[in-house]
Amino acid sequence: MKNFNFKTATSTKEATKLFSGRAAFLAGGMTLLPAIKLRLAAYSDLINIKKIKTLSGIKASSKSLKIGSASTHVTVASSKEVIKSIPSLSFLADGIGDPQVRNRGTIGGSIANNDPAADYPSACLALNAIIHTSKRKIPADKFFKGMFETDLKKGELIEAIEFEIPEKSSYAKFPNPASRYAIVGVYIAKLKKEVRVAITGASSSVYRSKELEAALTNNFSASAINNINISSADLNSDIHASEDYRAHLIKVMAQKAVSNC
Ligand SMILES: Cc1cc2nc3c(=O)[nH]c(=O)nc-3n(C[C@H](O)[C@H](O)[C@H](O)COP(=O)(O)OP(=O)(O)OC[C@H]3O[C@@H](n4cnc5c(N)ncnc54)[C@H](O)[C@@H]3O)c2cc1C
Numbered sequence: 001m002k003n004f005n006f007k008t009a010t011s012t013k014e015a016t017k018l019f020s021g022r023a024a025f026l027a028g029g030m031t032l033l034p035a036i037k038l039r040l041a042a043y044s045d046l047i048n049i050k051k052i053k054t055l056s057g058i059k060a061s062s063k064s065l066k067i068g069s070a071s072t073h074v075t076v077a078s079s080k081e082v083i084k085s086i087p088s089l090s091f092l093a094d095g096i097g098d099p100q101v102r103n104r105g106t107i108g109g110s111i112a113n114n115d116p117a118a119d120y121p122s123a124c125l126a127l128n129a130i131i132h133t134s135k136r137k138i139p140a141d142k143f144f145k146g147m148f149e150t151d152l153k154k155g156e157l158i159e160a161i162e163f164e165i166p167e168k169s170s171y172a173k174f175p176n177p178a179s180r181y182a183i184v185g186v187y188i189a190k191l192k193k194e195v196r197v198a199i200t201g202a203s204s205s206v207y208r209s210k211e212l213e214a215a216l217t218n219n220f221s222a223s224a225i226n227n228i229n230i231s232s233a234d235l236n237s238d239i240h241a242s243e244d245y246r247a248h249l250i251k252v253m254a255q256k257a258v259s260n261c
Pocket of ligand 1: 024025026029031032033049069070095098104107108118119152159179180182
């Protein structure tokens, strides 16, 4: 393990003040610590943010659901507010990794990391989320920039994620049997003004499928997807699934998600 300074912040202000040089915020450590141990990343300072009380808490209103960034996956999965207002989000959180990962990993860490196969980024895009940071509010459409890349600036801390409450929504994932990361995951939300479809695991970063959104806007049913041919161009191909298989899975998972809405 490389040497680094370990600092604990008790407020957002302190966390951003402590952030200097090659620093990183440490939430659940489920991604950051293996990256350091495997020498894929090196930092001079780790700023522990788990003691910041304002990063916890889940609040629902009639229009939105706001989740503190340090909420663990198990907290989101078991929250009464989440189950009542957006049950598909609880379902998504319950399907992340294994019990150890769900007990340590956080929603903020997941979206800051923006792994191409992570689950939460698809929920953020489909549920038209607003990412509240120490500096500003970023719409999900502008937040996810590419593989492991977001719009966050150096030292910018995610404080909360605010999801629009949909009329209906569902998440269908075809998981990697070992890690449970998505080989393909499709999140569908029927919002008050639009239908949104977000896809994870299939490409270099989460994205919205405009063709599925158009089809489901006309007819919100699994049969509306029957005649759509998903192109495999630009899709991932690896030892787990070829690009053609992923294209097929997008269609199957989308039909499953709509049927479950
Ligand atoms: C075995 C295994 C299986 C997994 N399976 C899945 C899965 O099925 N689906 C899935 O989606 N994920 C999966 N994950 C990832 C898991 O969800 C992690 O919880 C997540 O990637 C990172 O969250 P964390 O809180 O541990 O963040 P950390 O590892 O602490 O941090 C990750 C990155 O985010 C930054 N960061 C953390 N919090 C903030 C914040 N509030 N503001 C700004 N930056 C921040 C850190 O500086 C770091 O760069 C798996 C991980 C493991 C180890």
